[in-house]
Amino acid sequence: MKKSKLFSSIGVVSAAALTLVACGKNSNNADTNDARTASKFPQEMPEKEAKQGGVVKYAIETDSPFTGIFSNELYTTAIDAKVMEPGNESLFDTDDNYQITNKGPASLKIDKKNKTVSITIKKGVKWSDGKQVIAKDVEYPYEIMGNKATKSQRYTSQFEFIKGMKEYHEGKAKSISGIEMPDGKNGLKVVIHYTELKPGMYNSGNGYFWECAEPYHYLKDVPFKNLESSDKVRKDPLFFGPYQVQKIVRGQSVTWVPNKYYWRGKPKLDKIVSQVVSTNSTSQAIKSHKFDIAEVINTQWKQVKDTKDVTFIAKVPLSYSYLGFKVGKWDAKTSKNVMNPKSKMNNKALRQAIGYAMNIEAVNKRYTSGLTFQVPTLIPAQFGDYFNKDVKGFSYDLKKANQILDKAGYKKKGKWRVQPNGKPLKIKLLAAQGDSSREPIILNYIQQWHKIGLNVGLVGGRLAEANSFFDKIQHDDPSVDMFMAGWSLSSEPSPAGLYDEGAAFNNERFVTPENTKLLKEIDSQKAFDHKYRVEKFHEWQKYMFDQAYVIPTNNSYNISAVNKKLTGYSLRPSKGNSAWYNVGYVK
Template identity: 65%
Template structure:
């Protein structure tokens, strides 16, 4: 299923399920695409037999949180753990355009400013109850009610009539979501203040593409939802498998949902189990799992594994370097003009000093590649192919600092006001090569006279990292993180003024204006929207609040007896229904 703004665990070259590389790259996307031809996107597509247990590796160096609800969880690991049951409302084609082949149908009325969603008869929760209209509406309440502390509420959702009043506690219901056949019918109509060009694409942020079992959750106060047994231990899904057993933070066992609307899935059981990124390669070689992600820096060690098919895709994702320039205050990002990182020349110099090409050559064998902008090339002409990003240039980095008044006093530069400049970098722990990679970048910054050190003196565990970042820990000046992106390219869901996941806290009038242009009614004209995307990318690279770093091939090692497993976008919703062992 597609989701906007899932936070990645960042390790070197590990993508699906545990994440994005902080190692960088020297390849351009064209060369990267050439490398990709080595890998198919799917296993053989043939008749599968009934039965068997599939083991799936969840690669992470920390226990998963186990928040099994799409609106309350924001990290990729939970998303991977619940993928076997957590089906989205809509199927898509391979360009991520919504089709009516999935659990629900979708109809947009531009003139009436409405979207009508109808769930199909026979789409049932894993306890046998039909998914109803109230189940389609309830995720909006869960997201917008401040008591849940959901990070997914945004100004995109505030485009729904009555949503802001509900979020602000001024209304008990969301007036813009109506039930033509009642709450126990199968249809909701969503009324919008303005129609947006991205609404035909999955992952657009303007409406929610999941349902929540109201009958299962209604007695849990919003403030206790995220910690409730209904979310953590006994979640309900309408996908092909249901939760049988949860070993908190370590594994989830899935068995067939006998009420699944497409039919009977092939496998008797799926066990999703945590494995450390440090031991993932050994697990692949010893066939401990039927499906496991390849840590790209370990590719040479695993590429000759027997009885294994390797499949891959370039995901909609990137790693980035972000600079803290403010705080989250009163429901929005508030910039601090006196922040030590609120100097464009300093940010650009830090970006130019990163020897990304050398790191890629040393660690990733061409499987990680530099991205020059915050819009991935997979988005076609929305991607600005003229964007250069920040190629390695120590001379330019030094010039920028000199011209901006960052003078050297001994070994280190001081701020233009003469005060010492100590910069604290927050970065996540990860695979075996994570530490040397981060230390390499710190040494690069030392070369240009910047006193950079790790926040707390060490790499930070994933959950703790995002806790510190989201709560604006005063010991973080810059940070390395990553996004898993929506299939609708608008960046509003990550970088708007009112989005709490905009962890840099930058919020400018110009950014607001450019984001509004991308999502304006005028942008129903494709060329207008293309130009708006290009302007935003140029602005972001100039300001460098967020510096694009890398993307990587997401390679998976799959038992060669497994059939019908696919990474193609159109297969996302139905893949686990079809996956099984060859006859």
């Protein structure tokens, strides 16, 4: 799905050696060449005639068991999304610019005059149990996300532009008045009534309407509070994509077989096995052809780049890694982030100094052959003119970091600096486990912060197991002052779903009047004027750089090693929804 997903930066944020400031000089040419090579890789396998049959093994790279929440409304990790891919189809296809087309399972109509969005499901789009996908299946996800009993992280204030959604979320109404099913719940049409429409609505991932369906006939008897843990979500989920679940080995693998009711036709493969492999074993698994499709971990590129009988395909994904600072808490009663002005990390100077002390570029050159690169803002360059190229980001500058801290009153008492009020300052960093280069990178950054007199240490004294990492971030564990994570982004650039006051994914819990104002302007009626929207995007990026509640660090070339005998596998946005349907072995 093209929704924002939290990941623990494993394999995306690369790692670093302890003495990294001057490293990488002797390999700069190789770095540049490898990055140039990756930039020329195709985005898809060559198109050839495919035969029926065959098994594809698909690598799920993680050092923890996947959580296995097979519900688009309830999962939060990129790993679960990856595991679900063979069956998990969106309602809409897109073009390569992520604009919604009417070629997918459903069509879209936006009526600016009446402030409605109409979704019509195609006849013949069926769940893997043979039941037609109906209007109620499109409406039901709004109930799942909106009902507080599910504790869905997906609910954001963006949905409250739908009439009646806020009242439903607050328990004041039993249904959502603004979602109409003109032909009844068994019909094929849903009309969503808004208080106002938004400029991003023509793009997938806009956050104002949901792009998934759930099988109401199958899930309706499960109480909302039990949905996430139910067998119907964890063991026997239904999908309307090309493949259906045959078998799940909890946390380890999912075996997929063709959905015989799939609306586009019969898929090519007999079976797909999505299987966990540890990040440290990934390069060996690629070289020994254990998997037919596996993402390359960029820190391991040199080990795999000469592998025979694979085709490397690549793209720069819509994602970034970042350092976030905890400055508040999530209030479940109001469904809002509440900032604590007295929070330890709620000092702009402290956050900026931490940013300038990070030697990000040296890390990337040393460990990823330039395949991972620093990003300056929270809007990736792939979003074209929305990206503010004038924001340069945090360059490595220890002198500047020290000056900022001195000026802000963080005086040194012995080895460590103290807070401006004279109290000791100890900062706890949460970071997740990863491949073998993960720990050195974290220790390297901690060493850089020590150089400017900041007493930074790891939460619990070690890297966190991934599921524990997510739990601590999402539940505002008081032991966490800052954390390293990443976002797999939505394909519509509005940042409201991640950084708004009403966004559960705003894991830093920062809320300022200026941030709220800018986010509203980005998605306002005025923003139907592209020039105005671009200006507001630029202002927001400049503001976020200045405030440094979130410091973007890296993005990476996303390279996959694919068995040369396969055809149809693609990383293009326009192929994303039907990607697995097209995969097969060459005749």
